[in-house]
Amino acid sequence: MTVQSGVKQSQTLLADELRARLRGKAKPVGSLGRLEDLAVQIGLIGGSTSPDLGIAKILVFAGDHGITAEGVTAYPSVVTREIAKFVLAGTAGVNVLARAAGVGVELVDAGMLEPLPPHDLLLDRRIASGTKNARREPAMSIEECAAALEAGRAIDAHLGAENVGIVGYGEIGIGNTSAAGLVAHALTGLGLKSLVGPGAGTPALGLDHKYQVLSDTIDRAAIAPSTSEKRTFEVLRQFGGFEIVMMAGAMTAAAAAGRVIVVDGFISTAGAIAAEALVPGTIDNCVFAHCSAEPGHAALLKHLSVKPLLELEMRLGEGSGAALAIPIIRAAELMLREMADLPGEHPE
Known part of the structure; x- marks a missing residue:
């Protein structure tokens, strides 16, 4: 055997x-x-x-994207840093929902345009000041992509030292629905059109423009078809954001350590797909929190043949859906460990 x-x-x-x-x-x-x-x-x-799953925590990965220069978003990249500041202040959407669930939140700076001052809840793992414009050139160098994956894996040691057994993955990054759509398309073969949505808001030039930019980006990279780990790395390097790549690395390490991975929305699911492509079996540890209102998310969940725990028409990101799902995961844990056993025959 x-x-x-x-x-x-x-x-x-x-x-x-x-x-x-x-x-x-x-x-x-x-x-x-x-x-x-x-x-x-x-x-x-x-x-x-x-x-006994131990402590639950949500990690919010933040990064900026050079592809925003192509008019694919409704907001400028500076908004990423502003939302990140709200997370550290405890006033962002994810913080409010996490407090309701009794769950802590930490921010990971994977590569925002500008760094934030030191903070107890900030993990500074920045690789660079945002990615390059993927329509024109690879989003990151080989060295940057490798460093982002390794930084993500190393974060898991930080979790293990704190007895974190349930970890939710969220993100902040203006332009990251574009990066996630590109990564998901390249790794699943799903039609790019089905993965293009408004993100934080419909860009001024419209969704057709966003689709054309992403289509051009796919054509520019011309990655050969393959399911190998090497090809997955190249997909992440060409199209990914630092927050998506770092998240994927962190997920592979969390699965190896036997943690429950709580996947939030569209971007986090793209990260989980990348993690599974890098290390098959990672997906077995993933609980999908909710189905986002971002159109491509339902397509990704269907591709994975998974059912999310919730469907509340949310599309905030940040790990907000993960925050709401963690109490359900905890309930399932306590049912196994603490619910009374019934002697004799079971009622049907």
Whole structure:
């Protein structure tokens, strides 16, 4: 028996044990619906029928994008830094929703145009002052892309030291729906048109202009078809943002460490797709928080054959959907660990 087949067999046995544990709880069989499926998933991630996931935290990755020079956004890049300042002040949308969930938030500067002053909640991992204009040249150099991936992986050690077992991934970055759309198109083969949406707001020149810019960008890069890790790296280098690349690296390390990865919206899902392409199996640790109102997000979720926990027509980003989903994940955890077992036969 190979190591891989042995791991698969042990996972199958654990899944059977988790389902049996859920059938034995003080409730009608299956009465908690998809919460029971979620409990099985987090039990498999935690490697236990009584998982203790530790602390929950949301990481908000921030970066700026050179492609904004092509008129693909409704807002200037300086807005990225302003929203990042609100996150550090505790007044951004994600902070408010995270407080309601009792979850902490940290900001990761992956590569904004200008740095922020030191702050207790700021992880300064900036690679450069924003990416280059991907319509005209690769968004980042080979060295920058490699550094962003490695910085993301290294962040997981920071989480492990704090006993973080549930980590939500959010982002800030004017222009990053363009970067995410390009990455997602290149890695999934989904039509680019289906992945182009308004982002933070419909650009002044319209969505047709945004689509044309992204189409030109794909043509300029001319990346050869392949599913290899090397091609995935090239896709991220050509089209990605520092926040997307760093997030993908962080997700691969979080999965390897057995953490629950809470994926927020369209950009975070593109990051998860990249993480899975880099390290197959990462997606098994991903819980998809919600379906964003950004049109391309539903297409990505369908491509992955996953169901989000929530659908509230949100499209804020920042990890806002992840904040709302974490209490549901915690409920599934506590159901396994603390809900009473029913003696004897189970009511149907």
